[in-house]
Amino acid sequence: MSWNTKLTKLLSIDYPIIQGAMAYISDGVLAAAMNHAGCAGVIGSGGFSADEVRDSIRTAKDILGNGKCYGVNLMLQAPNVDDVAQVICDEKVPFVTIGAGNPLPWFEPLHHAGIKCIPVVPNAKLAKRVQDAGADAIIVEGMEAGGHDGKVTLMALLENILPDIEIPLVAAGGIVDGRGVAASLIMGASGVQMGTRFLLAEECHLLHPNAKQAIINANDTDSVVCGFTTGDSVRGLRNKFSDKYLQEEYSGAPLSTLTALSRGTNRKGAIEGDTENGFILAGMSLTHLTKIQPVQEIVEDIVSETERCLANASRVI
Ligand SMILES: Cc1cc2nc3c(=O)[nH]c(=O)nc-3n(C[C@H](O)[C@H](O)[C@H](O)COP(=O)(O)O)c2cc1C
Structure with missing residues (x-):
């Protein structure tokens, strides 16, 4: 129907x-x-x-x-x-x-x-x-x-x-x-x-199996936003990359440093399946995606x- x-x-x-x-x-x-x-x-x-x-x-x-x-x-x-x-x-x-x-x-x-x-x-x-x-x-x-x-x-x-x-x-x-x-x-x-x-x-x-598994493993509190203070917010899964980015962002690193850090990370996560150094973009509702x-x-x-x-x-x- x-x-x-x-x-x-x-x-x-x-x-x-x-x-x-x-x-x-x-x-x-x-x-x-x-x-x-x-x-x-x-x-x-x-x-x-x-x-x-x-x-x-x-x-x-x-x-x-x-x-x-x-x-x-x-x-x-x-x-x-x-x-x-x-x-x-x-x-x-x-x-x-x-x-x-x-x-x-x-x-x-x-x-x-x-x-x-x-x-x-x-x-x-x-x-x-x-x-x-x-x-x-x-x-x-x-x-x-x-x-x-x-x-x-x-x-x-x-x-x-x-x-x-x-x-x-x-x-x-x-x-x-x-x-x-x-x-x-x-x-x-x-x-x-x-x-x-x-x-x-x-x-x-097209999404790498590692990225799919990272989403399955993730819960609500694993969701982070990089770039909230720069006006270019991107939401994805917390990992080594996002920890480093957020540490730099909230200690006042210049935009050029942040841009260099994030360059290519979407592709690295989604296509290459690097779930630590890439950024796996995903929303906040994660707990029941299994x-x-x-x-x-x-x-x-x-x-x-x-x-x-x-x-x-x-x-x-
Ligand atoms: C991996 C990923 C990539 C996205 N890329 C784009 C994009 O290129 N253009 C766009 O308008 N929205 C993009 N979005 C946003 C989605 O089209 C959609 O609005 C969003 O995923 C809805 O929220 P949800 O992820 O909680 O379902 C992307 C979302 C994800 C998860």
């Missing part, structure tokens, strides 16, 4: 669940598996050349056939952003998620190419601005999320943003199961975006748990 939210309608999917873009990791294979399971996957562009993004899009298209839903992430700070945007337009990707910069100038060219624009926003002011400028939906990402973070929790963001938003709002950050999905829907979100949970998908084949499963099974678990939670919620009053 499929669900009915503004997001399921916008993206023509059965369940309002988006697998968020993950630099170096989320490719066309994972995005296609998400769509087979009734959801939407996002191909990352971070860490990939424009040609690699094109290959990934074509992989998703080959697996899925025509007219199916998947997205591509446009990282506005990436040096190859123009080339990636061109590929997205050429390939007529169904939707883009846009982050790390001002998304407004991108709406017109992307809409012109028939592509839906879904910016990732970390505060209420930007949420209102992108809605007024014609965004098709927004992803509201709390500081619980894996990867680059804002400074506000998801709960506070939803409280601050939901009353002023009419377009579909997608909640992200720290959601790994049906409880989080149900809570977001009850609050008024039209769907969720999850990253960390899908790192443990079988189809998440096994690797096919995407289909993960989605079925989340869907049935959400349905159980929503049924229980209606019995509260």
Whole structure:
């Protein structure tokens, strides 16, 4: 049975669940598996050349056939952003998620190419601005999320943003199961975006097995943010690298030292599997992530748990 939210309608999917873009990791294979399971996957562009993004899009298209839903992430700070945007337009990707910069100038060219624009926003002011400028939906990402973070929790963001938003709002950050999905829907979100949970998908084949095992081993208190004081916060698992970085950060090391320390650590963790000297990006909800499963099974678990939670919620009053 499929669900009915503004997001399921916008993206023509059965369940309002988006697998968020993950630099170096989320490719066309994972995005296609998400769509087979009734959801939407996002191909990352971070860490990939424009040609690699094109290959990934074509992989998703080959697996899925025509007219199916998947997205591509446009990282506005990436040096190859123009080339990636061109590929997205050429390939007529169904939707883009846009982050790390001002998304407004991108709406017109992307809409012109028939592509839906879904910016990732970390505060209420930007949420209102992108809605007024014609965004098709927004992803509201709390500081619980894996990867680059804002400074506000998801709960506070939803409280601050939901009353002023009419377009579909997608909640992200720290959601790994049906409880989080149900809570977001009850609050008024039209769907969720999850990253960390899908790192443990079988189809998440680019992530090194050591990194998967580190996520399985981790608990809530193993989550740290590097760069909170520099304005470039990145959340991942505590390890030798993060201990060193945080020691330097909080003893006032210059930005150049911190930048040199963190350079290449995402790739080192995710692709090379160096779980001590690389940074394994992951969100704060870790304790109950204990096994690797096919995407289909993960989605079925989340869907049935959400349905159980929503049924229980209606019995509260
Ligand atoms: C390993 C990893 C890499 C990520 N890379 C990106 C990225 O390149 N672009 C982006 O917009 N978001 C990125 N994110 C954020 C996710 O798309 C998603 O919003 C986030 O994972 C949601 O929080 P969660 O990890 O608690 O589920 C990344 C997240 C992770 C865990």
